[in-house]
Amino acid sequence: MDDLEQAVLSLRISHPDSTAKQIHELLVADRPDISLGQVKKASSKLAKRGAYNAQPPDQKPPAQAAASCGASPPDALPKPHNVRRPKGLPDLYPGPPPWLVDSETVLGDMAAKVGTPPVMMKMALGAYLHQRQSDERWRHLTHLYRGQEKTCLSVEEHGTKFTQAGYDFSKVLRVRPRPPPCAWYEAHDLLHATTSGLRMLKSGYVPPSPPLPRFCDYCKRQCTAECRCGEAYCDKDCQAMDWQNHREICETVADNAELAMSLTKQSWGAKGVLR
Ligand SMILES: [Zn+2]
Ligand SMILES: [Zn+2]
Structure with missing residues (x-):
C-alpha cells in the first residue's frame, strides 16, 4: 500500500x-x-x-471498532433500482469468463484458427491472467483473516495463512531477529517490505472449494455478476451507480487486456448471455 x-x-x-x-x-x-x-x-x-472490509484496528474509531468484532460484513447500502445508464457503461456478465475455466483449450483452438502459436496468445493474456489470479488470492487472504482483523498472531501463524492464500511468505519467516506477534495488516506490510511487494507462489496453491462468495463493489451484497474487468456487481443498477468511481480502473484494465475482453465477450455471446 x-x-x-x-x-x-x-x-x-x-x-x-x-x-x-x-x-x-x-x-x-x-x-x-x-x-x-x-x-x-x-x-x-x-x-x-x-x-x-479489513482495516487495521488502530485506525478505526471506537464505535466502528466495537461493531466490527467478529465476522459480520460491513453494512450494505440500499439496493439501487432503475438507475440511469451512463454513457459507456460496459457489459455486465453473469459470472467469470467461461474461457477462463479451460483457457488452455480455448487458446489452443484460437491459436490454430489464426495461426499464432499458443504461447504468443498466452503472453497477450499474461497481465490479465495475473490480475485475476492476484484478485482471487487477495480475496482468499482477507477471507482467512475474517473475524481476526484485530488479533495479534505469531509470524508463523501469519505464514500459514499467507501461504494458504497463495503468497510466498518464506522470506519473512527467515527474518532475524524474529518479528514480534502482530495484526494481519502489519504482517502484510512486513511481507511487502521484505519481498518488495506480495509474491504469489508459483505452484502448490489450492483455490478454496467451493469458490468464495463475491460481494458487490457498490452495495456490498453477495452477488455473482461481474463487469468486463472482473469487478463484482449485483446488476446493471449497482454497476451504473459505481461507474463514476470505477471507470478509470475499468478502462485501464480494458485497454491493457484487449484480447481477454474480446474472448470474454465472444464466449458469453456464444452462450447467448449478454446483459
Ligand atoms: Zn450491488
Ligand atoms: Zn469494470
Missing part, C-alpha cells in the same frame, strides 16, 4: 460517508500536488483489495 492509499484509507475510516471529492479536499490541505483522479484511483484500488 503506498502513501496515498494509506492516507485515503485513514480518511475513509475517519470520514466514512465522505465522497472521493471530499477526501480529495481534505488531502490537498497537506498535499497540494494530489489530483482528484489519483484519489479516485487509490479509493478504487483499496475497495478492490477489500481494504475497507
